[in-house]
Amino acid sequence: MRTVALGGTRYPYFYGYDCMDRIVESIAAYDADRFIVVTDDKVLTQHGDSLLTKLGTHAPVQVLSLPAGENIKSLPNLASHLEDAIASGATRRSIVIAFGGGVPGNLAGLVAALLFRGVRLVHIPTTTVAAMDSVISLKQAINSGSGKNHIGTYHMPEAVYLDVAMLRTLEDRELRSGLCEATKNCLAIRPHSIADLRRVLAEGDLTAPGTLLWLLEESLEAKVSVTGQDRYEQKAGLILEYGHTVGHAVEICDQRLRGAAGISHGEAVMFGMLAAARISAAVGGLTRDDVALHDELAQALGAPVAVPSGLDVTDVMNAVRRDNKRGYLPVSEGEAAMVVLDQLGTPMGSRDLPLVPISMDLVEETVASLWAERHGLSLHH
CATH class of the missing domain: 1.20.1090.10 (Dehydroquinate synthase-like - alpha domain)
Structure with a gap:
């Protein structure tokens, strides 16, 4: 475990090998009433089974997934995710889980920051870019029609959990x-x-x-x-x-x-x-x-x-x-x-x-x- 210290903000970064069971146990300890998993279809196909079934034994799981690609970081997708989360019964006790690379991670971070003016966020990165760059930050952003990361805010995650074994499946x-x-x-x-x-x-x-x-x-x-x-x-x-x-x-x-x-x-x-x-x-x-x-x-x-x-x-x-x-x-x-x-x-x-x-x-x-x-x-x- 390492502590990520950004100014006066600190949060833990847990990492290990072949440790998804321990990750789920740790997230379950947050006592959430619902897990809102923001991901993309590629990650869902590759790793969804290892996470979703286990999470579902602790609280209802809602999956918000889109076709993989930079284009998912848009205002319409952000609005859709927020409306879907609220309609499904999300509350201030819910946790948004960013599951995937930096693109769904950025979208998830903004969903968490805006939902009820801020709910808990947990990162489970599945790519090297996410694990080694984007989750080591408070920046949460999506793209405008003109450029990258023009729309966003800052939101601290509760923690980052990395199973290094997932990185070995990357192309x-x-x-x-x-x-x-x-x-x-x-x-x-x-x-x-x-x-x-x-x-x-x-x-x-x-x-x-x-x-x-x-x-x-x-x-x-x-x-x-x-x-x-x-x-x-x-x-x-x-x-x-x-x-x-x-x-x-x-x-x-x-x-x-x-x-x-x-x-x-x-x-x-x-x-x-x-x-x-x-x-x-x-x-x-x-x-x-x-x-x-x-x-x-x-x-x-x-x-x-x-x-x-x-x-x-x-x-x-x-x-x-x-x-x-x-x-x-x-x-x-x-x-x-x-x-x-x-x-x-x-x-x-x-x-x-x-x-x-x-x-x-x-x-x-x-x-x-x-x-x-x-x-x-x-x-x-």
Whole structure:
């Protein structure tokens, strides 16, 4: 067990191997009158039997499930879930259980935060991205029609319960998606861990319990180190947004194009880091070797190293302009507030506000150069 300490907020993170029975026993001890399980159809098919029948021996279980994909994080789905929960008999004693990856987890968090002005929330993550990133946060958000995570609030979970055995059932791409977030932590926060990350990638067995536990511990250490005094991730915790400005833009554009088959969140963040590294170097930060390290890790992770096929640079830039970090730092219309690195583990700006204004022209030029790499073109300036 680890304690997640975010400012003055603390909650337990329990993890073990093949321990679903113990997880159910722990949740049953909350004495809920109803469990509202928010998940997606893929998780429900893979893991539903291991949880729902056991939960149902303690209190009625209502399952709110939608087809897997980023598109479930929408206002209509949020409203539908809230109405269904109330109609089924939810009360202030009910518990919302976020069961799945980061997408249903975000939706569940907002359901819990809004239902009767806040009911208890428990996370049971089933993906590496959720277990190693999104549940280590108070942020609960859904997407607007214009961009990612524009609508949300903060809501503390009662606890997180992880059965590492469930992570071993993930497809290789999903495992690597979580590793992309761990890579972000190494590059932006804990560069001394890069050697261990390289070793994990070289060994190749991402499902080994020891590897998964190392990734979890590393992620917890990195995230808590920058949010310990910043529980809302609006100051020092913004370093966790490294790679997210361009990454979120590419993710939402690709999800619109391909739906659930589109680029994963972790892959998008890794691609966004390739752009951020190049921008960092262009404004006098990272060295050429640092940029090459980003490329090396992206290739080892199997993440995209060029703008995904079918995406238009203009569409990506329109999404960049609607980035959800707008307002933390005053910038002109022709600038984006971005996390860029002076050196590995050290952001430009300040530790208290690791954002700097970056010219939209430079961002577009960088995205265009990565688009050109897919098409075998050479851009000359």
